[in-house]
Amino acid sequence: MLSLTHDKHQSFLYRHSKEPLTKDVRISSIGFEKRVSTDYYWDGRMRKNNLNHYIFQYTLSGYGEIRVGEQILTIEPGQAFIVKIPSDHCYYLPEGSPEWEFIFITLEGPKAEECWDYVIDQFGIHLTLDDTSPLIFSLKEIYQFAVKEGIGDSFISSAKAYEFIMSLYRFTKGLDQVKPEIPNDIRTAIHFMTEHYHEPLSLEEIAEHTGLSKYYFTNKFQKYTNTTPIQFLTTIRMEKAMELLLKTNKTLHEIAIETGYDNANYFSKVFKKLIGMSADSFRKDKKMLDNYHVIIN
Structure with missing residues (x-):
């Protein structure tokens, strides 16, 4: 976990030249404050020098409040708010709170607006996420880059802004969740499929090997791997098939049999659906693909 415990509180405001190549998104400000x-009070309707700016602010300790319309929300440790300027909101340190320590980033540009609109539409302005979340790690990393290296021009600013936006999108898709330790029965299934992918395995056989019911096994496998057992098995088979296509002269029928399929026609359909091109075309691109490791997702 990236910690700010020994960092001093400071903030940075950027006024880089309006380089056309970076106009889609830039960092306007970033900071770590307590x-x-x-007196700490910001009204989203009154900040005329910050029009079309987009704020993400995450609480590290203490708490603050934000009013959105007529609703008042408490932003405690492990929570963030995300707002657009201008909009009907104000955030502040309430009288009952001894302190509010937070890290924030403010972006500008149409790509930031697009991202903020998407996140607010999906989640609202109030987010809950752990301090170990990759999104917060990314924000802390960008802040520490600003401290140690400096965001010296609009190109660096734009690159770091895109980095944060992509982390935010990953958060909304659930892709940045810290994966729990995979239990032994799921590891057993993974090992079994890896060792026996060339056999015509069924879901029932794989589940039986773990001692779990088919229904319970499928749900548990998906919980820990973000994919189904059959999708996982298909990925293993396709990775092996690509290796055979590139490194051997075996026929499609031979490759199909070696990767657990009864015939070349069905193998070819699965291959094209997952890889996006026919097995023959993939093999013909051997020269281009020789130095690449193909990732299936």
Whole structure:
């Protein structure tokens, strides 16, 4: 976990030249602050120097509040808010809070607006995420880059802004969740499929090998791997098939049999659906693909 414990509180405001190549998104400001006075108060309708800016602010300790329309939300450790300027909101240190320590980033540009619109539409302005979340790690990393290296021009600013936006999108898709330790029965299934992918395995056979019911096994496998057992098995088979296509002169029928399929026609359909091109075309591109490791997702 990336910690800011020994970092001093400071913020950076950027006014880089309006380089056309970076106009889609840039960092306007980023900071690590601790507020202890109720003078800390920002009204999203009154910040005329920050029009079309987009704020993400994450609480590390203490708490603050944000009013959105007539609703008041408490932003505690492990929570963030995401707002657009201008909009009907204000955030502040309430009288009951001794402090509000947080890290924030403010972006500008149409790609930031597009991202903020998407996140707010999906989740609202109030987000809950652990301090170990890859999104918060990314924000801390960008902040520490600003401290140690400096965001010296609009190109660096745009690159770091895109980095944060992509982390935010990954969060909304559930792709940045810290994966729990895979239990032994799921590891057993993975090992079994890896060793026996060339056999015509059924879901029932794989589940039986773990001692779990088919229904319970499928749900548990998907929980820990974000894919189904059959999708996982198909990925293993296709990775082996690509290796055979590139490194041997075996026929499609031979490759199909070696990867657990009864015939070349069905193998070819599965291959094209997953890889996006026919097995023959993939083999013909051997020269281009020789130095690449193909990742199936």
